[in-house]
Structures are given as C-alpha cells and as structure tokens.
Amino acid sequence: MIPIAKPYIxxxxxxxxxxxLKSGVLSLGPKLVEFEQNFAQFMGMKYAIxxxxxxxGLHLGIKSLGIHEKDEVITSPFSxxxxxxxxxxxxxxxxxxDIDEDTLNIDxxxxxxxxxxxxxxxxxxxxxxxxxDMDLIMGIAKKYNLKILEDACESVGAKxxxxxxxxxxxxxxxxxxxxxQMTTGEGGMIxxxxxxxxxxxxxxxxQGRDSMSWLGHNRLGYNYRLNELSCALGIEQLKKLPMILxxxxxxxxxxxxxxxxxxxxxxxxxxxxxxPSWFVYVIRLNNGLNRNLVMEKLKEVGVSSKExxxxxxLQPFYKDKxxxxxxDFPISEKVSNCTIALPFYTSMTFEDxxxxxEKLKEVxxxxxxxxx
Ligand SMILES: *Cc1c(COP(=O)(O)O)cnc(C)c1O
Numbered sequence: 001m002i003p004i005a006k007p008y009i010x011x012x013x014x015x016x017x018x019x020x021l022k023s024g025v026l027s028l029g030p031k032l033v034e035f036e037q038n039f040a041q042f043m044g045m046k047y048a049i050x051x052x053x054x055x056x057g058l059h060l061g062i063k064s065l066g067i068h069e070k071d072e073v074i075t076s077p078f079s080x081x082x083x084x085x086x087x088x089x090x091x092x093x094x095x096x097x098d099i100d101e102d103t104l105n106i107d108x109x110x111x112x113x114x115x116x117x118x119x120x121x122x123x124x125x126x127x128x129x130x131x132x133d134m135d136l137i138m139g140i141a142k143k144y145n146l147k148i149l150e151d152a153c154e155s156v157g158a159k160x161x162x163x164x165x166x167x168x169x170x171x172x173x174x175x176x177x178x179x180x181q182m183t184t185g186e187g188g189m190i191x192x193x194x195x196x197x198x199x200x201x202x203x204x205x206x207q208g209r210d211s212m213s214w215l216g217h218n219r220l221g222y223n224y225r226l227n228e229l230s231c232a233l234g235i236e237q238l239k240k241l242p243m244i245l246x247x248x249x250x251x252x253x254x255x256x257x258x259x260x261x262x263x264x265x266x267x268x269x270x271x272x273x274x275x276p277s278w279f280v281y282v283i284r285l286n287n288g289l290n291r292n293l294v295m296e297k298l299k300e301v302g303v304s305s306k307e308x309x310x311x312x313x314l315q316p317f318y319k320d321k322x323x324x325x326x327x328d329f330p331i332s333e334k335v336s337n338c339t340i341a342l343p344f345y346t347s348m349t350f351e352d353x354x355x356x357x358e359k360l361k362e363v364x365x366x367x368x369x370x371x372x
Contacts, residue, residue: 054175058086
C-alpha cells in the first residue's frame with residue numbers, strides 16, 4: 001500500500017534522540033532551548049516557544065491575545081478542526097467566512113461583512129502550505145483594530161511575497177505531527193516578536209510559572225511542554241527543512257506534470273504571490289464523479305487517499321452548538337465534497353507517483369464507463 005504520508009527520518013534523527021536518552025535529561029533541558037533558538041532564527045523572529053502540539057500552540061495563542069467568552073474570532077471553515085476548536089476552548093465564538101475557490105484560503109473580500117463589535121481577532125489558516133492573502137487581511141485588521149493569530153501549521157517554510165509565512169501576524173503557530181513537512185512526533189511552535197505574548201505563552205505552557213523555577217505559579221497554566229526527545233528530533237528536522245521542501249516541490253511538480261492534461265480533475269492552484277511549502281497534494285474531482293468509489297478502487301490497487309478536508313461548521317458538535325446547516329458556506333462545502341488527497345511524502349519516488357497517477361486515471365475511466 002502506498003501510504004498517504006510518511007515522515008522523513010534518517011540516522012541523524014535517530015542518533016540525536018538516542019543521545020538525549022543517554023543524557024538522562026528528558027524534559028526542560030538544553031534541546032528545548034536550542035530548538036526554540038534555531039526555529040526563531042530560521043523564521044527571523046525574536047521569540048519561539050515550543051509546545052506539545054499545534055493545537056496546544058493555537059490554544060495558547062488565543063489565550064495570550066486575551067480572547068475570552070463572548071468575543072468573536074473570524075476564521076476559515078475549510079481547515080483542520082483544531083483551528084476553530086482553539087477559539088471554543090476559551091468559550092469565544094468562531095465566526096466562519098467562506099473561502100476562495102482557487103486558493104482554498106479564507107476569502108478576504110468577505111471578511112469585513114462578518115466583523116461585529118465583538119470581533120477581537122482574525123485567525124487565518126494557511127491551508128495546504130499556501131499563504132492566505134495576508135496584505136489584505138492585515139489591512140482589515142488594522143482598520144478595525146483586530147489581532148491576528150496565524151495558523152501556519154501546514155505551511156512551515158512557505159513564502160508570501162518573498163517573506164516567510166507566519167511572520168506577519170501578532171503571533172503564528174506551526175505543527176509537527178508526523179504527516180507535516182517536519183516532525184517531532186507530536187509538537188508545535190509559537191513564534192512572535194511581541195515580548196508580552198512570548199512571556200505569556202512561555203508561562204502558560206509550563207503550568208503558569210514565570211520562570212523555570214519549580215514552585216511559583218502566577219496564573220492558571222497548562223502542561224503543554226515539548227519533551228527533549230521531540231526537541232532533538234525537531235533540531236535535526238529543521239536542519240533538513242530546505243532539502244525536505246525542495247524534494248516535496250519535485251513530488252508536486254511530477255504530479256502536476258502527470259495529471260495536467262487529464263480533464264476529470266482539477267489540480268492544486270498556487271497564486272503568483274506564493275511559494276508554497278507542499279504539505280499535501282489535493283486534487284478535486286469534476287462534477288458527477290463518485291468520490292467514494294474512486295477512493296475505494298484506488299485502495300484495491302494499493303493507493304491510499306483521503307477526503308481532505310471536511311468543512312468544520314458541518315461537524316456534529318458545531319451544528320449542535322450553532323445551528324449550522326448545509327449551504328451556510330457553499331464554497332467550502334463544495335470543495336469538501338470533491339477533494340481527494342493523494343499519497344504525498346518527502347521520499348516519494350517518481351515511480352510511485354507515476355503508479356498513483358496511472359491508477360487514478362484508470363479508476364476514473366472505469367467508473368465513467370460503468371456509469372454509462
Ligand atoms: C496539523 C494542524 C494543526 C495542529 O495539529 P496538531 O495535531 O495539534 O499538531 C492545526 N491546524 C491545522 C490547519 C493543521 O493542519
């Protein structure tokens with residue numbers, strides 16, 4: 001079976017983790033400091049705070065902006081669920097704005113209509129490794145005095161107008177789950193230039209302590225720390241990131257090349273402002289093709305695939321809580337109903353890519369013939 005995703009790990013990572021095990025320091029040690037410093041330097045930002053997951057990072061991001069009950073945060077319905085959940089964790093209200101049909105990111109033209117006196121922040125999600133139109137979003141935030149928390153969990157190393165994604169908002173969050181471009185097993189990173197935000201996040205992830213000192217707790221905090229094994233893994237992965245991104249770019253180009261003249265599907269769109277950090281390779285099936293059938297038949301020939309992503313507002317507990325229904329965010333829903341993520345990982349060979357493409361074409365042809 002060709003997997004949908006796979007981490008890119010070699011001897012360097014293995015040795016680094018073994019070294020940590022031998023050192024006996026498994027949390028709050030030198031690897032945490034080094035990983036944060038290296039990440040901040042890579043991003044060109046003053047501060048980086050490593051956390052136990054991207055979701056934890058988003059939660060602290062919301063808290064550090066002082067967002068609480070009755071506040072509203074504008075975000076995208078077409079995302080992994082934790083971007084919106086992080087707002088719910090603080091009993092604030094996620095206000096969804098529909099997406100752009102090409103980039104699949106929040107549509108800046110629709111944001112202003114969603115702003116109310118309760119709106120405190122915008123949480124743009126850079127979906128699938130491509131930046132939102134941040135100039136427009138920053139302009140709106142400035143006009144209405146809103147904060148910006150960037151969900152850059154899928155976009156490490158991507159560029160927007162030649163600047164690294166995640167460097168525009170008040171703070172940004174990255175994630176290192178094993179299917180991401182770089183991984184720490186579980187893990188995430190917050191970056192910011194704002195000292196107040198830095199101090200708050202660093203304290204909140206460590207039980208509300210203001211320093212590493214063991215017993216002074218100045219606020220209600222969490223254990224969102226990233227352990228030393230994960231930090232050591234992250235240090236090695238970050239060193240490789242440019243190489244990882246260039247390999248992933250080549251995988252994406254091969255897919256594009258193989259599939260571009262195939263009329264039954266729509267390829268990923270990259271806007272001219274962006275240099276993506278390829279996270280996944282997601283195609284859209286043209287009208288009338290039964291996605292489940294396509295995925296089932298792909299599975300039969302050893303090709304994994306996934307519906308990426310369901311719209312958040314139609315998840316059961318969002319429907320229950322806010323009464324969302326089909327038709328509320330029609331572009332997001334339309335996209336959610338026709339996307340398929342194909343196998344995509346750093347070490348994917350051209351042979352495997354070609355096999356996936358050949359089978360995809362075959363499967364679609366068979367389905368079309370059967371339905372005649
Ligand atoms: C991966 C991801 C996250 C965070 O995921 P964790 O599994 O908590 O690290 C958040 N938002 C988006 C859009 C993601 O893709």
